[in-house]
Amino acid sequence: MTKALRISIDAMGGDHGPSVVVPGAALALERHPDMRFMMFGEEALVRPLLDERPALARATEFRHAAVSVKMDDKPSQALRVGRYKSSMWLALQAVRDGEAQACVSAGNTGALMAMSMFCLKTMAQVERPAIAAIWPTVRGESIVLDVGASIGADASHYVNLAVLGAAMARIVFDVERPTVGILNVGREEIKGIEAVKEASRMLREAQFPHLAYHGFVEGDDIGKGTVDVVVTEGFTGNIALKTAEGTAKQIGAYLKAAMSRTLMAKIGYLFAKGAFDALKAKMDPSRVNGGVFLGLEGAVIKSHGGADEKGIAAAIDIAYDMAHYDLMRTIREMLEQTPAVPPG
Amino acid sequence: MTKALRISIDAMGGDHGPSVVVPGAALALERHPDMRFMMFGEEALVRPLLDERPALARATEFRHAAVSVKMDDKPSQALRVGRYKSSMWLALQAVRDGEAQACVSAGNTGALMAMSMFCLKTMAQVERPAIAAIWPTVRGESIVLDVGASIGADASHYVNLAVLGAAMARIVFDVERPTVGILNVGREEIKGIEAVKEASRMLREAQFPHLAYHGFVEGDDIGKGTVDVVVTEGFTGNIALKTAEGTAKQIGAYLKAAMSRTLMAKIGYLFAKGAFDALKAKMDPSRVNGGVFLGLEGAVIKSHGGADEKGIAAAIDIAYDMAHYDLMRTIREMLEQTPAVPPG
Numbered sequence A, B: 001m002t003k004a005l006r007i008s009i010d011a012m013g014g015d016h017g018p019s020v021v022v023p024g025a026a027l028a029l030e031r032h033p034d035m036r037f038m039m040f041g042e043e044a045l046v047r048p049l050l051d052e053r054p055a056l057a058r059a060t061e062f063r064h065a066a067v068s069v070k071m072d073d074k075p076s077q078a079l080r081v082g083r084y085k086s087s088m089w090l091a092l093q094a095v096r097d098g099e100a101q102a103c104v105s106a107g108n109t110g111a112l113m114a115m116s117m118f119c120l121k122t123m124a125q126v127e128r129p130a131i132a133a134i135w136p137t138v139r140g141e142s143i144v145l146d147v148g149a150s151i152g153a154d155a156s157h158y159v160n161l162a163v164l165g166a167a168m169a170r171i172v173f174d175v176e177r178p179t180v181g182i183l184n185v186g187r188e189e190i191k192g193i194e195a196v197k198e199a200s201r202m203l204r205e206a207q208f209p210h211l212a213y214h215g216f217v218e219g220d221d222i223g224k225g226t227v228d229v230v231v232t233e234g235f236t237g238n239i240a241l242k243t244a245e246g247t248a249k250q251i252g253a254y255l256k257a258a259m260s261r262t263l264m265a266k267i268g269y270l271f272a273k274g275a276f277d278a279l280k281a282k283m284d285p286s287r288v289n290g291g292v293f294l295g296l297e298g299a300v301i302k303s304h305g306g307a308d309e310k311g312i313a314a315a316i317d318i319a320y321d322m323a324h325y326d327l328m329r330t331i332r333e334m335l336e337q338t339p340a341v342p343p344g
Helices: A018-031 A043-051 A054-059 A075-082 A087-096 A109-119 A155-172 A194-206 A219-224 A234-259 A263-271 A273-283 A309-324 A327-337 B018-031 B043-051 B054-059 B075-082 B087-096 B109-119 B155-172 B194-206 B219-224 B234-259 B263-271 B273-283 B309-324 B327-337
Strands: A006-010 A036-041 A060-064 A102-105 A130-137 A140-145 A179-183 A212-217 A229-231 A291-294 A299-302 B006-010 B036-041 B060-064 B102-105 B130-137 B140-145 B179-183 B212-217 B229-231 B291-294 B299-302
Touching: A006 A018, A006 A087, A006 A309, A018 A036, A018 A043, A018 A054, A018 A309, A036 A043, A036 A054, A036 A087, A043 A054, A043 A060, A054 A060, A075 A087, A075 A109, A087 A102, A087 A109, A087 A299, A102 A309, A109 A291, A109 A299, A130 A155, A130 A219, A130 A234, A140 A155, A140 A234, A155 A179, A155 A194, A155 A229, A155 A291, A155 A309, A155 A327, A179 A194, A179 A219, A179 A234, A194 A212, A219 A234, A219 B234, A234 A263, A234 B219, A234 B234, A234 B273, A263 A273, A263 B263, A263 B273, A273 B234, A273 B263, A299 A309, B006 B018, B006 B087, B006 B309, B018 B036, B018 B043, B018 B054, B018 B309, B036 B043, B036 B054, B036 B087, B043 B054, B043 B060, B054 B060, B075 B087, B075 B109, B087 B102, B087 B109, B087 B299, B102 B309, B109 B291, B109 B299, B130 B155, B130 B219, B130 B234, B140 B155, B140 B234, B155 B179, B155 B194, B155 B229, B155 B291, B155 B309, B155 B327, B179 B194, B179 B219, B179 B234, B194 B212, B219 B234, B234 B263, B263 B273, B299 B309
Parallel strands: A006 A036, A006 A102, A036 A060, A102 A299, A140 A229, A179 A212, A179 A229, B006 B036, B006 B102, B036 B060, B102 B299, B140 B229, B179 B212, B179 B229
Antiparallel strands: A130 A140, A130 A291, A291 A299, B130 B140, B130 B291, B291 B299
């Protein structure tokens, strides 16, 4: 029998801290009873919540952490105060030391990225780590990266992003050769900024065994699910992600207003409630919660800070998949296969 | 009595050409019976459509144009073939020569922008023209620019965009001091690319009489309607716009699927049909169709290429407002008020 998978959890992260992180872990454990946890946090707050959940308590090794990184700490502040002793740092350290195979935190993104880079280090072949989001589409799901780890990209960083995203797609979508597109303002090869055009040429020539380069895609291709992996730099990716979230909320608000405006609409709503609930579940951001940090020497999953316990469980599910199917090995293999393409 | 407003129309633009442009103009004329048109296109195609609509024919001065710019012509191609003689060029020339106060075309964006810059010229105080979109929000509408005229921006171009957008907002939303935000990856002043940070500082210090600078906004603020004007550079703006369009379509598809899945849902749909129709109208892209070219020595409205006659009419409505409330004068006044802010 193989050794059980261990996920290390920063119990103090997120807007609601242990009160949703611990129940979230319990929920994830129900779905993957073979999973084990290492949990880091303030003992007085976390232990009672564990004690209420005997199955979770049995599956968890808890360790006290005296310091918690705050949601509004700047990365430098978090590093100064939290290095070596915060729940966030210790959860990452467990991955670094091989005690756990993936780390989950709902703590603040900047701090988690800074600590991840400091504690786990960036992979040698990778310029800068990226954050990948799983994006629901009409065809299922796609991976979009970078959604905000760093700003700006040259051609080789775009190629890195394509390789990292494809490695994740192989695991998440279980396809041998995921399709990859670069986000641009048009599909024609002459459009867009120089870095994007050069990266496109490099990816077209590279002929990766595990990456099918599709070409440029546009903003509306993301929701269509045109490709498995959408590559963009962090500034644009972050704005695209938040714009889509905003649009979904906006339409939800329209829909709610429309369904309560007339008596007929209210009656219609009652009949169609099951359908509306299904739609709501489909649009529920907690369903696909979890940004994956890619390009680090270890798997780190960032849950949305405002996530509820379902959201935390979804992030842990992703961590489980990343560990179970060995994301790190897949990434290393794919980076080794990356042909050296001379730029320009 | 003041002289009637004249809008010049490229009858050949768009995926459907005169068959939707002419009926679209007729629809717009019903809403603004005082409006007059100049229409340019192939006589054999346009004249019969005008003859079928006597009211429109009376309000329209038609001129034959031997050449039509194709939807897939590259800008350079369009200029080579269509300069001086295409329906697109002639419609712009009518604005340049003062025969019309605004121009509407559903032709291809790159060609229309290239011809506009060539024929009308960019305003002296403006680096590069921009395309502004009217974006529906939960609070009403906002203006987002640049959604794709040019790629990349330095700080002074961001300030230009803010002034151009605010001028348009004064007319479209009838507010004296529109609120303006710069799109960024966070609301804090330390976040984002350098150009965006510097532009923010410049706008904060400038104290425009007709522009209330709000600070940074994020992607989800667009749909919330946090500010009247959202400023971003063309690459990110184009991707944000198309991502939002894609998300709206995606949710529309989810909703349609949900409402036809069960008998109960279908019954519910029948009861709530009025509400769904209202929602559909609200999400209808033709309702706010029309990208406004800003920063040129003349008002140009670009209709979506795939627009139907309602979409064309909406674009003409915008042109009417721009001409009626004298967008060009408002822009010139605001540019004159722009204090010289030393960069850096």
